[in-house]
Amino acid sequence: METFFQQMINGLSLGSIYALIALGYTMVYGIIKLINFAHGDIYMVGAFIGYTMIHSFGMGFFPALLTAMALSALLGVLIERIAYKPLRHATRIAVLITAIGVSYLLQNGMLYFYGAEVRSFPQVVDNTLFEVAGLQVSRIQLLIFATALVLMVLLQFIVQKTKMGKAMRAVSTDSSAAQLMGINVDNVISFTFFLGSALAGAAGVLVGLYYNTIDPMMGVAPGLKAFVAAVLGGIGFIPGAVLGGFTIGIVETLVSAYGNSMIRDAVVYGILILILIIRPAGILGKHVKEKV
Amino acid sequence: MKLINKTTIGWLVVAIAGFLLLQLAVTTGIISAYYEITLVTILINIILAVGLNLIIGFSGQFSLGHAGFMAIGAYTAGIITKYFPTYTGLFLGILAGVILTSIVALIVGIPTLRLKGDYLAIATLGVAEIIRIVIVNMQSVTNGAAGLSGIPYLSKWPLIYVFTVLTILLVANYTQSSPGRATIAIREDEIAAESMGVNTTKYKTIAFILGAATAAIGGALHASYFSVIRPGDFTFNKSVDVLIIVVFGGIGSITGSVVAAILLGFLNVFLQPFGALRMIIYALALIGIMIFKPSGLLGNKEFTVSGLLRLFNRKSAQGEG
Amino acid sequence: MSLLEVKKLTKNFGGLSAISNVHLELKENELVGLIGPNGAGKTTLFNLLTGVYQPTEGTIEIETNGQKESVIGKKTYTITDMGFGRTFQNIRLFINLTVLDHVLIAMHSKSKIGTLKSVLRLPSYYASEAKMKKEAVELLKLFSLENKQEELAKNLPYGEQRRLEIVRALATKPKVLFLDEPAAGMNPQETADLTDLIRQIQKDFKITILLIEHDMSLVMNVCERIYVLEYGRMIAHGTPEEIKGNKQVIKAYLGGE
Numbered sequence: 001m002e003t004f005f006q007q008m009i010n011g012l013s014l015g016s017i018y019a020l021i022a023l024g025y026t027m028v029y030g031i032i033k034l035i036n037f038a039h040g041d042i043y044m045v046g047a048f049i050g051y052t053m054i055h056s057f058g059m060g061f062f063p064a065l066l067t068a069m070a071l072s073a074l075l076g077v078l079i080e081r082i083a084y085k086p087l088r089h090a091t092r093i094a095v096l097i098t099a100i101g102v103s104y105l106l107q108n109g110m111l112y113f114y115g116a117e118v119r120s121f122p123q124v125v126d127n128t129l130f131e132v133a134g135l136q137v138s139r140i141q142l143l144i145f146a147t148a149l150v151l152m153v154l155l156q157f158i159v160q161k162t163k164m165g166k167a168m169r170a171v172s173t174d175s176s177a178a179q180l181m182g183i184n185v186d187n188v189i190s191f192t193f194f195l196g197s198a199l200a201g202a203a204g205v206l207v208g209l210y211y212n213t214i215d216p217m218m219g220v221a222p223g224l225k226a227f228v229a230a231v232l233g234g235i236g237f238i239p240g241a242v243l244g245g246f247t248i249g250i251v252e253t254l255v256s257a258y259g260n261s262m263i264r265d266a267v268v269y270g271i272l273i274l275i276l277i278i279r280p281a282g283i284l285g286k287h288v289k290e291k292v
Numbered sequence: 293m294k295l296i297n298k299t300t301i302g303w304l305v306v307a308i309a310g311f312l313l314l315q316l317a318v319t320t321g322i323i324s325a326y327y328e329i330t331l332v333t334i335l336i337n338i339i340l341a342v343g344l345n346l347i348i349g350f351s352g353q354f355s356l357g358h359a360g361f362m363a364i365g366a367y368t369a370g371i372i373t374k375y376f377p378t379y380t381g382l383f384l385g386i387l388a389g390v391i392l393t394s395i396v397a398l399i400v401g402i403p404t405l406r407l408k409g410d411y412l413a414i415a416t417l418g419v420a421e422i423i424r425i426v427i428v429n430m431q432s433v434t435n436g437a438a439g440l441s442g443i444p445y446l447s448k449w450p451l452i453y454v455f456t457v458l459t460i461l462l463v464a465n466y467t468q469s470s471p472g473r474a475t476i477a478i479r480e481d482e483i484a485a486e487s488m489g490v491n492t493t494k495y496k497t498i499a500f501i502l503g504a505a506t507a508a509i510g511g512a513l514h515a516s517y518f519s520v521i522r523p524g525d526f527t528f529n530k531s532v533d534v535l536i537i538v539v540f541g542g543i544g545s546i547t548g549s550v551v552a553a554i555l556l557g558f559l560n561v562f563l564q565p566f567g568a569l570r571m572i573i574y575a576l577a578l579i580g581i582m583i584f585k586p587s588g589l590l591g592n593k594e595f596t597v598s599g600l601l602r603l604f605n606r607k608s609a610q611g612e613g
Numbered sequence: 614m615s616l617l618e619v620k621k622l623t624k625n626f627g628g629l630s631a632i633s634n635v636h637l638e639l640k641e642n643e644l645v646g647l648i649g650p651n652g653a654g655k656t657t658l659f660n661l662l663t664g665v666y667q668p669t670e671g672t673i674e675i676e677t678n679g680q681k682e683s684v685i686g687k688k689t690y691t692i693t694d695m696g697f698g699r700t701f702q703n704i705r706l707f708i709n710l711t712v713l714d715h716v717l718i719a720m721h722s723k724s725k726i727g728t729l730k731s732v733l734r735l736p737s738y739y740a741s742e743a744k745m746k747k748e749a750v751e752l753l754k755l756f757s758l759e760n761k762q763e764e765l766a767k768n769l770p771y772g773e774q775r776r777l778e779i780v781r782a783l784a785t786k787p788k789v790l791f792l793d794e795p796a797a798g799m800n801p802q803e804t805a806d807l808t809d810l811i812r813q814i815q816k817d818f819k820i821t822i823l824l825i826e827h828d829m830s831l832v833m834n835v836c837e838r839i840y841v842l843e844y845g846r847m848i849a850h851g852t853p854e855e856i857k858g859n860k861q862v863i864k865a866y867l868g869g870e
Contacts, residue, residue, distance in 0.1 A: 033410075034410075035410045035413070035414060083579050083583070086583045087582065087583060090582070090586060091586075092354075092408075092409040092410055093348070093354050093409060093543070094582050094586045095582075096354065096409070096410055096413055097535065097539055097578065097582050098578070098579050098582040098583070100532060100535070100578070101575045101576075101578035101579040101582065102575070102579060104532065104571060104574070104575035104578070105572060105575035105576060105579070107571075108568045108569075108571035108572045108575060109572055111568040111571075112567070112568040112569055112572060220528075224414075224417070224418075224421075227414065228418075231411075231414075260429075262425065262428060262429055263425065263429065265421065265425055266421070266422045266425040266426070269418035269419075269421050269422050269425075270418075270422060272414065272415065272418045273403075273404065273415055273418050273419065273422075276404065276407055276411055276414075276415050277403040277404065277406075277407075280407065280411060
């Protein structure tokens with residue numbers, strides 16, 4: 001029983017990471033109906049920025065985190081403006097292919113400039129273990145929970161209580177109507193990418209700290225799994241991404257612990273297919289029918 | 293009964309001429325052993341691209357799982373030819389691969405082809421990954437992550453050439469027929485097509501299965517030529533490689549896929565020494581094409597013998613008139 | 614025997630009742646109109662009849678081979694096969710395909726040309742193709758579109774696009790044709806031509822037509838009976854004369870006491 005709860009703690013750490021990444025997917029999908037294939041790679045870039053800040057510039061953890069978040073956010077906006085905006089009215093397939101192109105660009109760009117070898121993330125946080133109710137929690141795990149929680153609360157505040165947040169919700173619902181109401185849709189979309197990419201960047205730094213290694217391909221699998229999480233929770237729906245993220249994190253950890261670590265990925269993809277077939281709107285989402 | 297008409301003869305001539313030219317190049321050594329690999333890679337890519345184009349370009353279903361089907365074909369043929377290292381064995385292997393892949397495509401297709409655009413893409417991606425993970429986990433049969441080696445080298449390039457021509461013929465015959473038109477109608481407007489009596493589920497599934505079957509053939513030939521296959525050969529990267537060819541050539545153009553596979557095959561040879569920079573160039577090109585010319589090289593038009601004939605007739609008519 | 618019988622048809626979308634307790638009947642070789650203010654539920658009714666939506670309550674039965682068969686739960690393409698063709702309010706043509714292709718595609722399900730025969734290009738395939746093409750061109754001739762066979766649908770002028778939409782539906786060899794606002798966006802001359810065309814279709818093809826239209830001149834001129842829908846309910850049903858004088862109908866369109 002102890003192992004189960006111990007695994008739950010590990011699952012919650014992983015879940016926090018997935019939730020942070022999933023939030024970016026879900027916000028972007030909610031606003032422009034695009035699956036941003038490149039999102040997982042922004043998470044990877046965030047990790048590398050954090051690594052560079054700590055390793056080459058000697059920054060502490062929090063400054064590095066904030067820098068990574070800021071630069072990732074800017075990268076997200078840049079990508080949106082250059083690659084996605086021109087295709088606002090193109091077919092869905094065209095935008096998806098472009099997103100794949102951007103993803104490849106980021107991966108191979110990083111491969112080219114940094115090389116393929118796995119790098120070791122500097123241990124800037126003293127990873128002491130705490131004992132709580134017979135279970136072990138590491139300082140880093142607490143840091144991940146805390147950071148993720150703070151960021152999610154911040155996001156919720158921005159979306160619910162600020163004018164920009166209201167604009168985001170309006171554009172998500174009906175972008176033409178929002179435009180007629182005087183909302184600058186372009187800025188709202190860019191801001192959405194800004195927020196989502198910042199969260200992904202944060203997740204990247206946290207993961208670097210937690211697992212200790214980073215490499216240019218690290219965004220591929222977590223990116224896909226975070227997307228599964230977003231769909232599971234209900235794509236386009238912020239609480240859904242959080243719910244989905246934690247669910248997938250826990251499921252993956254438990255399968256890994258009690259089953260076979262090799263089939264762990266297959267289980268997550270299996271969940272994706274099941275959800276898409278049985279309830280594509282996700283746990284918390286709503287289904288919208290096409291008007292004929 | 294126009295079984296043999298000018299167009300058919302024209303295409304036959306092109307196919308045979310192509311073969312003779314290649315044979316000449318190989319015999320005279322223009323195509324050395326090194327370049328033969330490029331030739332075979334191009335031929336197999338044509339098979340893969342034409343099949344994927346059938347799914348994406350003609351039936352309008354965005355499938356990102358092509359590598360998964362290729363893997364099934366490769367491993368099936370690889371395993372069977374290891375036990376039966378003869379040509380019969382190879383054909384049996386290809387047939388078994390096609391049948392197995394078709395069954396998987398049917399099972400996967402029926403529930404997932406209901407999904408729209410992006411969701412279908414992700415679902416097929418997930419399926420391909422699951423297939424790959426299953427292959428890695430069937431240690432005893434597939435030798436797991438280490439891959440299968442020692443596959444007898446049976447598919448020499450002329451055999452691959454024949455399969456390439458047959459695949460193009462199969463897909464072209466299908467798309468330019470009544471069921472093919474019905475399939476294209478689904479791509480144009482699924483709801484209107486359904487209202488005109490087209491059984492959309494059936495035709496989407498047929499296109500999906502046909503495409504998957506061609507991927508299996510490509511995979512089988514790949515295994516039999518290169519003699520070594522690893523699960524890592526059939527990742528999402530492979531699916532994207534084929535997608536790049538389809539996009540460059542024009543989504544919905546068979547000849548476009550052929551031309552793109554050839555051009556990109558040559559480009560790859562030149563860019564080989566550039567390593568990761570090569571992929572950066574492709575990624576930029578992919579983004580550029582989508583923004584500036586999303587229809588690709590040929591759009592959804594075909595470079596056809598009948599088209600050439602029509603052009604020729606028009607010119608000579610003008611000359612006489 | 615009626616070709617189509619609709620009883621107590623209701624469709625709710627969440628809390629909204631789009632169609633409520635609707636009765637409708639179509640007999641052979643009739644021209645019937647369906648009118649009502651915008652948002653009354655006319656297209657929703659079409660969608661229910663063609664299997665695009667499933668009803669919340671009620672029955673829809675059509676006559677096939679002397680038997681009554683329910684349409685509910687059947688797929689749209691099956692319903693089309695059973696003899697119901699339709700056009701769309703906002704034209705849904707296959708814009709990158711040729712005029713001829715539109716007709717050939719609509720004829721496909723009745724042609725029974727199989728995948729295997731097509732791929733192998735057996736002689737029977739060529740015979741079927743030739744026959745289908747001939748029939749298609751004949752149909753296009755009736756609507757003065759045969760010169761535009763090879764033209765892409767997106768390059769046709771609006772009036773011809775609307776005509777192609779109708780021809781395509783006719784190519785499915787329906788017993789009942791649902792026309793959804795065929796005169797939308799047409800000037801008086803075009804509408805007059807369309808009126809003649811619709812009469813001609815009914816005469817030559819001997820089919821039943823159910824017509825949604827806003828253009829009253831067209832409806833009153835051409836329909837033998839008219840149904841009037843308002844807020845999802847059938848508020849009147851009768852001949853054009855009866856409907857013209859019906860106080861409820863006038864109120865629905867013009868408001869007031």
